[in-house]
Amino acid sequence: MPGTDEAAEAITAAVVDSFRDTPDPRLRELLQGLVRHLHDYVREVRPTTQEWEHAVDYLTAVGQTCDPTRQEFILLSDVLGVSTLVETVNERGGGTESTVLGPFHVVESPRRASGDSVALMGAGTPCVVSLRVTSADGSPLAAASVDVWQCTEDGFYDVQQPDVQPRGNGRGLFRTDHEGRLWFRTVVPSHYPIPTDGPVGRLLLATGRHPYRPAHIHFIVEADGHRPLTTHMFVADSPYQDSDAVFAVKESLVVDFAQVDDADKARAYQVTAPFRMAEFDIVVEPEPEPEPKPEPTEDAW
CATH class of the missing domain: 1.10.287 (Helix Hairpins)
Known part of the structure; x- marks a missing residue:
């Protein structure tokens, strides 16, 4: 035997x-x-038989925690560093670094025009975000789609507080202009804990890990002929920059949200002074040219 x-x-x-x-x-x-x-x-x-059974029960609980507004499996992938690893191994090095999707993306953000506000509740430190989307060669990308979502100044997404926040708060689907630019008004997001009331929270508690993410704004950028990009813009002075619970911080994505006291500039952006302003250039990589198919030979006929 x-x-x-x-x-x-x-x-x-x-x-x-x-x-x-x-x-x-x-x-x-x-x-x-x-x-x-x-x-x-x-x-x-x-693993012992009992340990493997516990693992199966744990994954079952992760699946049972998922619903239309919460994706516990994505959260598990995030805290194990797998989401960031998948993004990293698929980068080619010619554009803005990618990072995790996170569990709070919704399929359809409300369509908004450049200059609109995504902050529907009127509370928090006013902020203006200015973006420019270009191809890897530096050429501006007009009509690029930019999906934006973020938490409030209290650290909650709209789907976490359906009785407090209007649906679509902190979210917007924008298009760039002919120069590849757009801007929007918002509030400075807060650092926040990922949800800890489910199986992933129990994992963090059992292993002595904290659940916090540094403050950030999410983006998904899509442009014709280019690879879609999922990325963040991290607030430079946020706590937990060096210990993100989902390992998603990359130095190139950390952006200064500078304070602006100029009242004239505030009026131009339809906010009140002082306000914070962040500028972020996003570079997306072209899709590779398809490999030409070989010409058939006489033998092929």
Whole structure:
């Protein structure tokens, strides 16, 4: 009878081989790689049957916590650093650095025009955000779509407080002008804790980790012929810059929200002085040219 290690290796080999006829080669690669690494993990740490059952129960609880306004699996991916890792390994180095989507993005933000306010409640430190979207070669991208969402000055997203905040507060879907520019009015967001009332919160508590994220504004940028970009703009003086609970801070994304006392400038931006202003250039990478298909040879006919 083979030894335990040999039997374990045989199980892995059999499961990997079970996917050999998967028609899609990329799906085959993903599944076989997952099996190899997951089986290696089991062989390395040797979980007991009870521990594995607990893991299954935990993942079940994560799934049961998800609803239309909360994605606990994204949150779990975030606190394990996987979301940031996936974004990082897919970067090509020619544009603004990407970072995590987070659990509070909604499919449809309200459409807004440049100069509109996304802050619908009228409280908090007034802020103006000025963006410029360009391609990797520096050319401006007109009519680029910029999806914006952020928390309030108290650290809550609209979907977390449906009885307090109007739906769409802190959100907006904008288009850039012919120079690739847009601006909007808002309030300076706060640092905040990620939700801790579910399975991910229990994980953080059990491991002695804090749940806080530094203050930031989210963006998804899309432009014809370019790769979509999901990124943040982090408020430079925010706490937790060096210990983001989801490992998403990148130095290039930290932006100074400077105080402006000029009353004339405030009037031009339709805010009151003093206010904070942040300027952020976003560079998106062109989609690669499709590889030309080889010309058929005589043998192909």
